[in-house]
Amino acid sequence: MHKPFMILLIIVLLALYESLFVVQEGQRGIVLRFGKVLREEDNKPLIYNPGLHMKIPFIEKVKNLDARIQTMENQADRFVTMEKKDLIVDSYIKWCISDFSRYYLATGGGDVSQAEVLLKRKFSDRLRSELGKLDVKGIVTDSRNRLMTDVRDALNNGTSGNDEEISATSADNAIASVAEQVEHEANSSQAAVNSNSMAVLGIKVMDVRIKQISLPTEVSDAIYQRMRAEREAVARRHRSQGQEEAEKLRAAADYEVTRTLAEAERQALITRGEADAATAKLYADAFSRAPAFYAFIRSLRAYENSFNSYNDVMILTPDSHFFRFMQSPEDARGKNHP
Template sequence: MHRHKKPAMFLVVLVLVVLYASLFVVQEGQRGIVLRFGKVLRDSNKKPLIYNPGLHVKIPFIEMLKNLDARIQTMENQADRFVTMEKKDLIVDSYIKWQISDFSRYYLATDGGDVLQAEVLMKRKFSDRLRSELGRMDVKGIVTDSRNRLMTDLREALNNGTSGDDKTQATAADNAIASAAARVERETNGLQQAVNPNSMAALGIKVVDVRIKQINLPTEVSDAIYQRMRAEREAVARRHRSQGQEEAEKLRAAADYEVTYTLAEAERQALITRGEADAQTAQLYSEAFSKEPLFYNFIRSLRAYENSFNGHNDVMVLNQEDDFFRFMKSPEDTVAIRP
């Protein structure tokens, strides 16, 4: 009985393995393409079969699943040098947001959904188009509101391509995209919907947004402008310092004048006041002494004595009967004092 159970168990395991290998799941945000013996499965129009998110069935061990990212992707562009209408160089840093719009065309045009190949073609196309657009604009227009219009025009040009009336010559990127578009037409026997061969639609790609992050001047130009601005600022600073020193000298001269004038005026007022005081003093003395002439003579003699005998070694040879000593005699010897 145990011998019968082993083949049954083996058969159940084999069925489960085959069933597991037959089922595959496409995750949300992805699309699936099935390869049979290395070749993509196609529909009646020779277009690759695209599997939407969900559970699907394939032939086990013969067919393989390849996933394509359906989400919006960001491609950073390396800062590059561009020339404006004024023949001035600018360093422009930008990025592109894109997603797959036609998975079957994208798969055929990029050799099996090679993201690197798609981004290389898109970057070359974007760089050529941006170079052409910036060559028609001046620096002022690029850094002002015209930049928004520039990014819109770039997005439209990438998505729709250029018309035959556009005088812009075909670039290497245009030729590469056109070659990929021709390969898709050959592989689908011309049943694929016609698109402009120099647009991103030829690769099955839609450009969602184009943004310019930074616009800078080249290093050598920036250094020259910085040195010129520095020289201008230093000239302005020197002019301001010179003007300040001139104003300081004017203020200092005005202050010195005010000091000199104030001191002179004060000295003049002091002399006038002192003269008036001396005049008033003399007048008072005159009025006082005119009332008492004898007392005036007595005061004058005392002042003369004080000035004559104020030293320690003064020697005077005078007659004792001289009138100079009349106030130094005793009262009974003093004759009437005459004025």
């Protein structure tokens, strides 16, 4: 008796376990019954908020979808401006799920990668169209914010047939095809949405931003080469001007040196002449007072100049007047007074 009771208890607990499910914070849950989204009487899908909920065990399954804002990084791509100039644009998109039932059906069971593929294709086409209306100056200045707003609104609301747009792109066709499939599976009587907007996928674009705008490699290399050539030309001009100024300064310095040396030499000659004149005057004044002493000094200088070398030879008589100051005083007086 205990064995059937235990089996029954296990079945009840297993059924209770299968009938309860938890939706985590930041998620929303949808219930699938035989693969179909469970809906209310007015054909609106049942969306379960975070918390503990119940379902029919073994028949219904729960799919939890991320309700938080997602960030999709776009690979840098080449775009053409109104001036037919190429730009490399790096951007990202902030998006979230606005209609969980549509999102689930459009992405094949809530596949984020499939949703981002469609969103990226639509975003790329729309951004290419908007950038084609602006020049480079407008893109990198104040028009960028308006550009981002227009792209976001176009993704959320779609474009009307009256807009000056190019024909439907492959992304528009893909989204329209998914929209028809969703409407067919949902069989919904809700108000229709624009078939080329992200709303048909249950997605809302929160923000669109351009991170970086750069030139293609071949264009930037050409610009850098031109800038380098311009800078080199300016450098050569400055160097030639500097060399010219250096030659002028060097010539002026050489002239100033020559003029200063000439003036110094002239002043030195004047000073030396004045000194020689003063010396001669002093000698004349001194020797005029004592002629005998002057004669004695002149003889001594003559002796010094005559006998300054061992190789000098002089042939003179002993009583020559040249040696008068080398004789004894008595001999000198005797010769002077016989």
